[in-house]
Each structure stands twice: as C-alpha cells, then as structure tokens.
Amino acid sequence: MTRHARDEAGRPRTRHRWAAIIAAAVGVLVAGAGAADAAGQQDSAAAADCSNGYVALTFDDGPNPNNTNNLLNALRQAGVRATLFNVGQNAAANPSLVAAQRSAGMWVANHSYTHPHMLNLSSAQMSSELSRTQSAIQNAGGGTPVLFRPPYGETNSTLQSAASALGLRTVTWDVDSQDWNGASTAQIVQAASRLTNGQSILMHDQYATTIAAIPQIVSGLTSRGLCAGMISASTGRAVAPDGGSGGGPTTPAPGGGSCTATFSEGQKWNDRFNGQVAVSGTNNWTVTVTVRSPQKIIATWNASVSWDSSGLVMTARPNGSGNTFGFTIQHGGDWTWPALACRAG
Structure with missing residues (x-):
C-alpha cells in the first residue's frame, strides 16, 4: 500500500491515524469467497427498491494486501458493487487482489500509476501514468478500465485529453467522506446520507472506519429508495448496473416483466x-x-x-x-x- 503525502483534496495527511487502520473491521469474512458470492450479492441488490435512483460507492488507492480483501468481503456481505480506483503500482505489485476485485463483481478503474500531482507533469508523463496503469490492471485480470479519477481531484484539459486518448472518462466525486482526514464511521455514514441520484462518494481502500461504515451506508441508501450502481463512462454519473466488468445479474429492462x-x-x-x-x-x-x-x-x-x-x-x-x-x-x-x-x- 502506498502512502501519499497529501489527501485527495491536496491537504496534508497526518500519520497518527494509522492506529485506526491497523484494526480489521469487525465481522469480515475470510478472503476468497469466490464468484458465487458475487452472484449472491446481485440477487440481494436486484430485490432492492431503486425507485429514487442510483449512486456510486467508490474506493481509491487500492489494492493493498492489508485491507483489500476486508473491503471486498464487506461489500459482498452488504450485497453491493463498487467502483475501485486502483493505483497502478499497487495493481502491479498485487495482481491477485486485482483479480479478486473483478471476481467479486467490482468495477476496476484507473487512479494513475504513482499517485502524483498530475498537473505538475508534462503531457507525455501524464500519458505514461495512465497507460502504465491500464497495462497493470489488464495484466492482472482486471479488464480494461474506462474510468479515470485524477489524484487529489486535480484535472485540466490537457490531462482529460490524455485520458480520452486511452478511452478513459475523467470523473471526480460529489461527496467526500473525509475518511482520509480521520472521519469516524458515524461521520462517514453521515456524509453518505447526502448522496442523491447520480452522485458518487469518495472513500478509500485502507481504512477500517470506512469498512465498518459500509453496512450502515447501504442500509441508509435502501431506506431512501437508492441503490449502489455503476459510473457511466458516457456521462460520468451513477446509473443502474449493467452486468459489465462484474458480470452480475441485470435489473429488468424498462417496459417488460421481471427476469x-x-x-x-x-x-x-x-x-x-x-x-x-x-x-x-x-x-x-x-x-x-x-x-x-x-x-x-x-x-x-x-x-x-x-x-x-x-x-x-x-x-x-x-x-x-x-x-x-x-x-x-x-x-x-x-x-x-x-x-x-x-x-x-
């Protein structure tokens, strides 16, 4: 797992919060549940009331050997899929975790190779950061990403052009969970309660407080008629899952009966x-x-x-x-x- 000097919004991170990261989330299952669990989670999702639309649960900076399996297990248990913005060097170092992300039904996306401040790079360096990450994820069995989230949310037209040249849609976020800033589980859940149809929330792979928040986040969404969905590569907004990289069941097509x-x-x-x-x-x-x-x-x-x-x-x-x-x-x-x-x- 790579530590970054600054948070996603560009503010300095403190190190004392690693004490909170060490503890595993309570009740997570042993890794390796397999594709059957991914199918099971979709049955649960299909039964949910999504009348008020879809939101995207997103997690940056993975995969890492200390916590990614805990995250995947928590998402399985909650019956939801999420978009995972992987750092390329982490994907290259942990290919089995990338494969596990996809097997669990998640959408794997690009978060640059070394998590730099991209706007400080030349156009060629930007392209290298993106293309190396595409290769690392593909080589690990994570499919071909179609989404790119710039580190710290910093972007401009040059970076977006470099992303577009690789078939990547640049997306940021609508709600910041502040998990990188020491937010408690309750505060992360409260942040998620602000999500509305089409929006996405920024969270991270490496925090136990975030994992503990997942069941409560999903419960809150369900109570508001919202479901976890995918980010559209066309619009950058959350939409109904289409069974893409995770291959899970679909929701019924409009105008027809249920199947x-x-x-x-x-x-x-x-x-x-x-x-x-x-x-x-x-x-x-x-x-x-x-x-x-x-x-x-x-x-x-x-x-x-x-x-x-x-x-x-x-x-x-x-x-x-x-x-x-x-x-x-x-x-x-x-x-x-x-x-x-x-x-x-």
Missing part, C-alpha cells in the same frame, strides 16, 4: 473468450447482449439471435434449448464482459 440474466465467463484463448448467460424468472425471455468495439460476437448457441445495425447489440430469445445460452467474443484487446438487459416476453 434476471447472469453472465459467467468460460474458456479463454489469446484472441477470444466464451461467455454463458443464465436466465431466471421466466421461460419466455428476451436478453440483449451489448459488446464494445472492437469486440465482436463470432459464435452463439442455445438461443435464437438477431443483431442491430452496429453489430454490437445482440438480441437473444429462447430456441427450445432451455434458459441458458452462450457465445464467443473475439475481444480485439478488450476483455470487458458484455452488458446485459433482460425482459420477460
């Missing part, structure tokens, strides 16, 4: 990988599968399929082979899992 489509990855080769979708809730379903260019679905089985004009959106319906179907994606360098939407009928 859930769950993606799981199958065999992988250098240039392609297999995926399987299991549908629950109905035997009469329509599932849309959306891949990202340059990805291409090159084979399908156990469903009747059609395509939109872009070739990126496949619509699958039952063909008498049951409620599980599969396909092969030629990835073109992008290992991101497809987005799913399911409706009955």
Whole structure:
C-alpha cells in the first residue's frame, strides 16, 4: 500500500491515524469467497427498491494486501458493487487482489500509476501514468478500465485529453467522506446520507472506519429508495448496473416483466473468450447482449439471435434449448464482459 503525502483534496495527511487502520473491521469474512458470492450479492441488490435512483460507492488507492480483501468481503456481505480506483503500482505489485476485485463483481478503474500531482507533469508523463496503469490492471485480470479519477481531484484539459486518448472518462466525486482526514464511521455514514441520484462518494481502500461504515451506508441508501450502481463512462454519473466488468445479474429492462440474466465467463484463448448467460424468472425471455468495439460476437448457441445495425447489440430469445445460452467474443484487446438487459416476453 502506498502512502501519499497529501489527501485527495491536496491537504496534508497526518500519520497518527494509522492506529485506526491497523484494526480489521469487525465481522469480515475470510478472503476468497469466490464468484458465487458475487452472484449472491446481485440477487440481494436486484430485490432492492431503486425507485429514487442510483449512486456510486467508490474506493481509491487500492489494492493493498492489508485491507483489500476486508473491503471486498464487506461489500459482498452488504450485497453491493463498487467502483475501485486502483493505483497502478499497487495493481502491479498485487495482481491477485486485482483479480479478486473483478471476481467479486467490482468495477476496476484507473487512479494513475504513482499517485502524483498530475498537473505538475508534462503531457507525455501524464500519458505514461495512465497507460502504465491500464497495462497493470489488464495484466492482472482486471479488464480494461474506462474510468479515470485524477489524484487529489486535480484535472485540466490537457490531462482529460490524455485520458480520452486511452478511452478513459475523467470523473471526480460529489461527496467526500473525509475518511482520509480521520472521519469516524458515524461521520462517514453521515456524509453518505447526502448522496442523491447520480452522485458518487469518495472513500478509500485502507481504512477500517470506512469498512465498518459500509453496512450502515447501504442500509441508509435502501431506506431512501437508492441503490449502489455503476459510473457511466458516457456521462460520468451513477446509473443502474449493467452486468459489465462484474458480470452480475441485470435489473429488468424498462417496459417488460421481471427476469434476471447472469453472465459467467468460460474458456479463454489469446484472441477470444466464451461467455454463458443464465436466465431466471421466466421461460419466455428476451436478453440483449451489448459488446464494445472492437469486440465482436463470432459464435452463439442455445438461443435464437438477431443483431442491430452496429453489430454490437445482440438480441437473444429462447430456441427450445432451455434458459441458458452462450457465445464467443473475439475481444480485439478488450476483455470487458458484455452488458446485459433482460425482459420477460
């Protein structure tokens, strides 16, 4: 875990708070719960009342061997997914934790390689910080990030252009939990209570006080008709999860009945990988599968399929082979899992 001289807002950090970091969060489970837990958490999330929208829970500065598994276990237990902004050098040093983040259903994102003040760098140095982090996360099995959060929230047009050149959307945050500044668990929970639809909250990977706050944060969101969602790479705002990098079940598509489509990855080769979708809730379903260019679905089985004009959106319906179907994606360098939407009928 890399210590930074200053907090995300650029203020000096004090070191005495490490005493609070040493203690593990009470009641966290042993690491390694696996993909089944990720699927289970999505069943819980799917049952939640999201009538007032979605917010993004985000955690910076991971992964680190002292606390990332505790964080993942707490998120699993709460039945939510989060966006994890990884520091590249931490990802390179802890590849198994990056893989664990993705296996737990989290969205893995870019937070620079060394956590510098990016605006003090040349354009070439900015690009290097970003591209090295992309490579570190990809090499560790974390997929291809589509989001970048600048250290300390410092950004300008030059940095945003460097990010855009790598396919990254630059995002900051709406609510600062102040966990880096010694906020108590109660204060972190109080900060989260200010979240409204589309907003995101800044938290960090390494604090026990933050982990202890997660169940209370989720309970508070639920009581207000809010759910934890993903950050849209198009708008930078929190939206409903689409089953992307975590591959969890989808929420029902608008206008249809209730069903859930769950993606799981199958065999992988250098240039392609297999995926399987299991549908629950109905035997009469329509599932849309959306891949990202340059990805291409090159084979399908156990469903009747059609395509939109872009070739990126496949619509699958039952063909008498049951409620599980599969396909092969030629990835073109992008290992991101497809987005799913399911409706009955």
